[in-house]
Amino acid sequence: MESLDLTLFGLAIFLFAGWCFNWFLHVLAILYGKWKLHRPTPAVPPENLPGISVLKPLVGVDPHLFENLESFFTLKYPAFELLFCIQDEMDGALMVVKSLCQKYPNVDAKLFLGGKKVGVNPKINNMSIGYEAAKYDLIMISDSGLKMAPDTLLDMALTLTDKVGLVHQMPYACSRKGIASHLEKVYFGSQHAKMYLCADVFRINCTTGMSCLMRKNVVEEAGGLKEFGQYLAEDFFLGQAFLDRGWRVKITSHPAMQNSGMYSISQHHNRLVRWMKLRTAMLPLTMFLEPISQCMVMGAMVSWAVTYLFDWSPLMFFLGHVLVWFLLDYLQIKVIENKPLPFSKFEYIVCWFLNELSYLALIVQSHIDSTISWRGKKFRLRWGGYVEEIHTKQTV
Template structure:
């Protein structure tokens, strides 16, 4: 029920006689893939009245420079600026890349959006609607666009089931489960602590940014639309490496959670429950295990179809 309440839910939009808050969108880029131009173009065609696009590219010879310049020429009515060259403020290359753009951003609301994200026309409006007076950070639950191939299907199933369960439960319990691929936040709150550069000393800057907002008493929430990852580079090895990197960060930051994490997986918790049922009630453990897996798969399918809408 919570998944249907939270995802793809239309919130009341701001009244027409009230000004929409302006949004500065930071796009850190490095290199390019076959989908980069199409992904970036969706940011130029959003149906939101007041925003600026700030593209951040570390190297002047990066091929992404040409893509950005062509889009800026194609959409001259959209306020957009290209920043070349990073400023070293810490060990985090993403923060180094975005620092100048953040400092020169015009609006109070800042959207940090990774290069592989594809936007719908109303995605930004959806995120802004969740930015209430008591909310300091709105982020999107990770998901993927429809793409061909086994690796793309594997990613979609993972983000639409296992990752979605964690994200939805964390949002319900007000637990920090923030991934910074698409995040709308209040610039003034970060400025109170020195700005974005303060988090350059962390590799997992997204976790600590969210922690900072929570420690300051601000609410954080996910918007109703998931983040549509649409990278043109999609293979099993890179996906596995990504999951491994996230697991290492969780071990370093929240080691207690990683101990209990296997109990959230289908096979492990099913085996434990089957053993317990056989000991306590003398039920057939194999039958219990198979029924558990079937019901788990049905629930995963229901969750995936809800996220996919």
């Protein structure tokens, strides 16, 4: 009986300490975000800036593709090239790229068709020819759904100091219409931003492949871009390759503004499930840490702990816990947005609760099936982040 009491006491202390540490991370993310993000970009003589090759892997057309790609043609940077990579010559994105090349003839833009099979990752296969043809020593990988501010590339180049080998943007989202857009902003501006900002402080690998600038010579040391074609989460392994070689990985002050023209709550949830599956395969410990790091689960567990330790009311503690978490998330998303939020406080409340309550169900869903659907293909996920493509039999 005494050993049971000691075990319960130890568990309660552990949970309460973890809860206190969580609040430290919340406050740290808000303060660091306020200091790090949306800094004014200083003026730099053009001759002091390195050339950058921007790889743009494209698949299909969405309503915002022209707008997103045009933002790269209008970048305020002295020396860069745009390398558009399209797998299928019948892809509608081809006409969008050609029209922009005609509109901006002075921009150094090239088109690469067909890709090159170097692994199972279709994005890496798509970019391989463009990567090999890049003329600059700095490579940027940028997804088609991003809209770029004119000075973002300059900001990323200035973040790439002597000790930094890879710079990436913290994911966020442009303002669009409807509850699905608001939900994306709440997710990327709260729990996701907290993870990214704290990871940057503690130098934990949290690289995002949707927008990252890196030194090509380091990628070549690691085996070249083709080396990462065996993973779906190539961004994580690219970041780890830099860390393993003594380079730092940093986020830039401009968030990555996702601006897909095709979005919905179900698409957002499917994306989160895919990311959860990849995290679990690469870092199995997240299978246990991710659920208990959520607001509702942590609140329920620590409510028991404080009742055991201090005889506090579990219901009142739980409600206070949720309220403070809710308010800190609101402060954080205001820091990330850096201007008035594009939705009302009521819409924020609805999206916050929808995000928190659905996330646990998505975690469960991610553990039910190890297959991943991405870019029109299916993959079977293996431990360590390795994948194999699932080829379906065709019947006639």
